[in-house]
Amino acid sequence: MKKWGAGQFWGLGTEYDPEFLLTSEQKALRDRLVEVCRTKIRPLAIENDRNYQFPHESIKALAELGLLGLIIPKKFGGLGENHVCCSAIVEALARYGCAATAMIFCMHMSATSVLLYRYHSNPHIQALLKRITAEGLLGGVSASDPATGSHDWFPLSSKVRYQDDNTMRLLKYGSWCTGAGFADFYCIMTISPQFTNNFSALSFFLVYKDEIRASTDDWSALGMHANQSGPMVVEGVFNTDRLVGSPQDGRKIMEECVDAYFLLLTSCVWSGIALGCIDLSRRHVTQAVHADVGMRVCDYPVIQDYVGESVIDTNTTRCMNYLLAQTLDVTTDNNNWDIHSDVTLTPRTLNIHWLWQLKFSAAKNVSNVTDRMLQACGGAGYKTELGLERLYRDGKAGWVMAPSNEILRNLVGVSALNGFTSIDLWEEMSNERLLQREVKKMTLEEKEKLGKKLLEEAQQEREVSEGTTSKQQHPYQDTDFLNPFNTAPPAALSQEIKTTDGVIHKAAFKPDQWTSLSLLSRHNLTDKMATFTFALPNPTDHTGCYPGQYVTVKVMINGKEQIRYFSPVSTPDDHGKIELVLRYETQGLISNYFRELQPGGQVEFQGPCGGLEYTEGSLDEVTVVAGGGGVTPGVQLLRHLTRNPQDTTKMTLIYYAETPGDLLYRDELDGYAKTDDRVRVVYTVGEGGEGWEGDEGFINTQLLDKYITKPNAIKHKVVICGGPTMSISTLYSLHQLGFPPQTVFIYGQFGVEQVKAVYGRQAALASHTCH
Numbered sequence: 021m022k023k024w025g026a027g028q029f030w031g032l033g034t035e036y037d038p039e040f041l042l043t044s045e046q047k048a049l050r051d052r053l054v055e056v057c058r059t060k061i062r063p064l065a066i067e068n069d070r071n072y073q074f075p076h077e078s079i080k081a082l083a084e085l086g087l088l089g090l091i092i093p094k095k096f097g098g099l100g101e102n103h104v105c106c107s108a109i110v111e112a113l114a115r116y117g118c119a120a121t122a123m124i125f126c127m128h129m130s131a132t133s134v135l136l137y138r139y140h141s142n143p144h145i146q147a148l149l150k151r152i153t154a155e156g157l158l159g160g161v162s163a164s165d166p167a168t169g170s171h172d173w174f175p176l177s178s179k180v181r182y183q184d185d186n187t188m189r190l191l192k193y194g195s196w197c198t199g200a201g202f203a204d205f206y207c208i209m210t211i212s213p214q215f216t217n218n219f220s221a222l223s224f225f226l227v228y229k230d231e232i233r234a235s236t237d238d239w240s241a242l243g244m245h246a247n248q249s250g251p252m253v254v255e256g257v258f259n260t261d262r263l264v265g266s267p268q269d270g271r272k273i274m275e276e277c278v279d280a281y282f283l284l285l286t287s288c289v290w291s292g293i294a295l296g297c298i299d300l301s302r303r304h305v306t307q308a309v310h311a312d313v314g315m316r317v318c319d320y321p322v323i324q325d326y327v328g329e330s331v332i333d334t335n336t337t338r339c340m341n342y343l344l345a346q347t348l349d350v351t352t353d354n355n356n357w358d359i360h361s362d363v364t365l366t367p368r369t370l371n372i373h374w375l376w377q378l379k380f381s382a383a384k385n386v387s388n389v390t391d392r393m394l395q396a397c398g399g400a401g402y403k404t405e406l407g408l409e410r411l412y413r414d415g416k417a418g419w420v421m422a423p424s425n426e427i428l429r430n431l432v433g434v435s436a437l438n439g440f441t442s443i444d445l446w447e448e449m450s451n452e453r454l455l456q457r458e459v460k461k462m463t464l465e466e467k468e469k470l471g472k473k474l475l476e477e478a479q480q481e482r483e484v485s486e487g488t489t490s491k492q493q494h495p496y497q498d499t500d501f502l503n504p505f506n507t508a509p510p511a512a513l514s515q516e517i518k519t520t521d522g523v524i525h526k527a528a529f530k531p532d533q534w535t536s537l538s539l540l541s542r543h544n545l546t547d548k549m550a551t552f553t554f555a556l557p558n559p560t561d562h563t564g565c566y567p568g569q570y571v572t573v574k575v576m577i578n579g580k581e582q583i584r585y586f587s588p589v590s591t592p593d594d595h596g597k598i599e600l601v602l603r604y605e606t607q608g609l610i611s612n613y614f615r616e617l618q619p620g621g622q623v624e625f626q627g628p629c630g631g632l633e634y635t636e637g638s639l640d641e642v643t644v645v646a647g648g649g650g651v652t653p654g655v656q657l658l659r660h661l662t663r664n665p666q667d668t669t670k671m672t673l674i675y676y677a678e679t680p681g682d683l684l685y686r687d688e689l690d691g692y693a694k695t696d697d698r699v700r701v702v703y704t705v706g707e708g709g710e711g712w713e714g715d716e717g718f719i720n721t722q723l724l725d726k727y728i729t730k731p732n733a734i735k736h737k738v739v740i741c742g743g744p745t746m747s748i749s750t751l752y753s754l755h756q757l758g759f760p761p762q763t764v765f766i767y768g769q770f771g772v773e774q775v776k777a778v779y780g781r782q783a784a785l786a787s788h789t790c791h
Contacts, residue, residue, distance in 0.1 A: 023051075025058055031299025036331060041342050046105045049085075050112050056081050057117030065118035068246035069410050072239060074202045075246045078121040079158055082113075087125070089153030091132060093357060096149040102355040103284065103345040110285045111338070114292025115299070119414040120246035122292060124158075126285040127198045131159030133277040134207040134224055136357040138265035145226065145264065148205065160203035161278055162252050164422065166195035167744035167774060173274065173445055174219050176777060177744045177770045178210035179501055183257060188213065190225060191501055191769055192254040193744060196422075200250040201234035201607025208254055209274060212267045217781055220446035222270025226262045227254050230578075233608035237548060243413030250606070256583075265363070271446070272366055279423075280348070280368035283375035286421065287341050287382035293415040294334045294389040298327065300408050301393040304400060317398075326396040330389045337385045340378050347371055373435060380428045383418030390415045480782035502572075502585060503630025504772040505765055505788045510628045513566050513592060525595055527564030528556040534574060534624040539617055540597060545684050549649060551589070552600045552614060554623065559596035567591050567660040568632030568653055568739075570767075571598070574624040577609045584610045585629060587652045587741070587767065589685070591660040598625070601652050601684070631788065632739060632765055634660070638790035640734040641670045645719060645750050647742030648682065651675055653767055654741065655685050662696050672700045674727055676719050676746070680705055680712055702727050719746065721753035731758050737790060741767040744774065751778040762786050 022029040022037075039047065061078045068075050082088060090106060092098025101109075106129060114122035132152065139145040151157055168174040177193035192210050205228050212223045236250035265273060305327075308317040317323055351367035353359055359367075390412040394401040401408045419425055434442050459467065500506050510531065517525045529535055537554040544550045556563070565571065570587040590599040605611040617623070634642075634657060644654035654673045661667055677683045683703060693701040704715035704723060715723060729736060738754060740747050747766055751774060754764055761779040765771075765786045775783055 025055075029299075030303040032295065032302060032331070036335065038335075038338065038342055041104055041346070042108055046101070046108060049099075049101075049105070050108050052085060053082075053087070053109060053112050054116045056085060057113065061113070061117035061121060065121070065246070066407075066410070068118070068120065070245075072245045072248070074199065074236075074248045075118060075121045075124070076202075078118055079124065080156065082121075082125060083153075083156030083158075086153055088128060088132075088156055088158065091129065091136065091355060091357075092149055092153060093136075096146070097153040098149075099153075100355075103348040103352075104342060106281075106285060107288045107341055107345045110288040111292040111295070111341075114289045115295045118246065119289060119293050119296075119411065120244045122289045123244055123247055123286070123417075124199050126282060126289060127161050128159045128203070129285055130278045130281045131161045131203075131205065131207045133281045134161070134264055134273055135159075135226070137273060137277050137360050138224075138269065138363075139357070140361045142261055142264075144259075144261040148226070157204040158199070158202070160197055160199050160206045161208075161282075162192070162194035162197040162200075162206055162254075163209040163274065163278060164194050164196040165744070166193060166251065167748045167770065167777070173222075173271075175210050175222065176773050179769065180210050180213045180215070180223060180225075181501070182213050186260055187257050188260060188263070189257050189501060190254060192225075192252075193770070194252040194254075195745070196249055197234065197252040198247050198249050200236050200248065200252045201229070201232065201605075202236075202248055204229050206232065206252070206254075207264060207278075208252075209270050209278075212270065214267075217776075218446075220271050220448060221268040222274070223267050224264040224270050224273045225254075225258065226264055227258070229607065230609060231256060231258075233605050233611065235603070235605035235607070237604075237606055242416055243410075244417050248606075269363075272369075275369045275372055276366045277368070279372060280375060283372075283379045283423075284341070284345060284348070286418070287337070287375075287378045290382040290386040290415065290418045291334060291338050291341060293411050293418075294330065294337075294386045297390050297393040297408055297411050297415070298330050298334065300406060300411070301327065301396045301401075304397050304406060308400070323396050326392045330392050333385050334389060337378070337382050340381065344371060344374055344378055347374075373432065373440070376423070376428045376432055379423070380425050380432070383421075383425055386415040386418050477780060477782055500630065501769055503570075503788060504769060505786050506630060507787050507789070510569060510630050510788070511566065511633055512628055513562070513564050517562060517592075523560055525560050525562045526558070528558070528561040528598075529564040529571065529625055529627045531626065531628060534626050536622050536624050537598070539619050539621045539623065541619060542617070545601065546682065549601060549603050549684065550614075552602060552617070553590075554598050554600070554625070556596050556598060562592045562595055563588070563590070563598055563627070565592065565628040565631075566633040566635065567657055568634040569628035570631040570653075571625055571627030572629045573600070573610070574626070575610060575613050577613055582609050582613070587631060587656065589652045589655045589659070591656055591663070593660060593663050601649060603649050631767065632657075632737075633789050635790055636664060636667045637669065638735070639669050639737055641672070641729055641736045642739060643672045643674065643728050643736070644739045644741065645674045645724075645746075646740075647676045647719070647746040648678075649684065650741035650743070650746075650767065651684055652741070653739065655689070657739075658689065658692050658699060661698065662692050668698075670698050670700075672702065672727060672729075674702045674704070674719060674723070676704050676706075676742070678706045680708065680714075700727075719750055719753075721756050724750070724753050725757060728757070731760070731763070735790075736763060737786070738764045739767070740764065744768075744770060747771075747774050748777065751775065755779060760784065 022034045060081045089098030090101050094100040135145050165175050165177050167176045179191040181189045183189050192208050208225050210223050212221050233253040236248040239250050305318040512531050514527045540553045540555045542552050573584050575582050586600045588598050602614050646654050689701045692699045708716045740750050755778050761775050762784040
């Protein structure tokens, strides 16, 4: 008899569980987890789901059972368990406890596997492995990228560079991370140092909670509410012992560890949710009585069919799951991590195509089972107190969670039809049959045009590969983490400026020195964003930055320097002060520092450190395309332009925000548009609502075509400032509209890679100057 506290479990009995696969020790461990689920985790699941709360107490309960060290060898203080045991534990956690907690645990297991795969020659990782069980440390993984549709094998929004033999400078922007900011350590995937556009040669790094920036305030989803997923940024200088394995181990680690564990264990989550739905439905239909005829609901044949089919389908998936877990145990000497002292071994990767099929089957099954169980329970199934509705929502995540099922379906289909060598995840080969078919459709003139273009690109690549510098290549472009479009170190407006009133204004900042400033005031723009105004050393000072440039900010937190880069909204004309805009993040040391900063508090500044160098009359037209908080350079440029009647430049701001209430500085921007015929401001929002008269929808080709001046003989620069997804999308639209890449300047540290992703590796890049 399956126990539930002092009584009998009300769901499916042990006769439908593959008990024969587990050792007595593994059964005992699972049973202890089930009891913790009953007493602690399951009661918290409802509250965490309702309130979007990260399940801290549930994770603590797992740590007290030693489960955070489930696959860590005993020599490091872990339990040293195998893949079969992992499958049973995750399934039980999702079934009897909380599916969202189970998903967080899956990410922890994936992160732990990354460390175990390459701990052998790294004392830092060995020390962390000893701490995980002893201190109850939670891990996470970040491999997604916002500029590539959140796929996990092209980390376009990352940069890595050796500073010396012992340190690396690292920048990583992840679009999606489960438990962003809540885990204690993260394994993150980036491009490799000395990147040569080979995305099959990637790197993994180990970073800690206090070394990331993350925000889950906007986390809202159909299910998995407690996951607290969100974007994550890692930025700083790290010792080389944070590199997991060799600089080009990323592909092996991704396939052998992250994918293998994630696919295996998330499939257990989906099976656990399906079983949980069957359990709840069984309890309901065996207790419910049809009032009219006095017949129990479970006596209806259609209900029996629903449950029977669900049990059969779920157990079919479970059997595949456990079979693959056993296979992984056989090929890894029962999950023995010592075998990976041989860095060439990838036994789990050999079974990855089976894991693809498993994940697809499990996700499809849970979607079907949740539907059937809702039907079996009738109207009661939609009532939240039954518990089925929450599991239904959680189960739907299986269809979209990466690798999403349309990708898995395609990978299996391609490999089945054309062989495994036809799978090209890393874009290492071309499909000549497809190329020949497309070329046949072209006219003679189109073929000649294409051939000429390909010959030119080949010549450019040959020049670069032979060490010569093409005229289209800037020597500074791939080395600057701050502003990748710099063709030289940023210029500073360092000279004294005498205004018409006879006052001399000196530059407050220098690019190579820190200047301490005092906070004058702060003003909340929204509940998540605020402006901070700092006093320059003298009331007559100007910043020393050209309009469009940004500055570096440094604070000391717990004895360690923390640095961020800001595009001020104030201009060189704002004498005696500088105004910054900051978005509050859930996790981020500088964000929390500024959140507590009061007038009189000190912050150190340095600059300029990059950005656009705008000068009066240097352009005929500027178009700023901005999203959310990325409007700050546009505000600065508009302020500078409108204060100078002699500047003949025309400026258009195209600004996207989720809702009208999220549009920053709207009254000020509207004022410029009404009073200055050089200025045009275009708003577009995701949801306008009643009374909204502006555009709706993302910034796309149609919107840009409607408002932007087409390429012609005028001096026109398009400036993009927003998230990587918006930047890439805007670049594709500009490319389609005929804008050459050298006319487009992108704020942020990934501009070069974004332009190359759209225009090609040898694309001519924009200058940061406006001449």
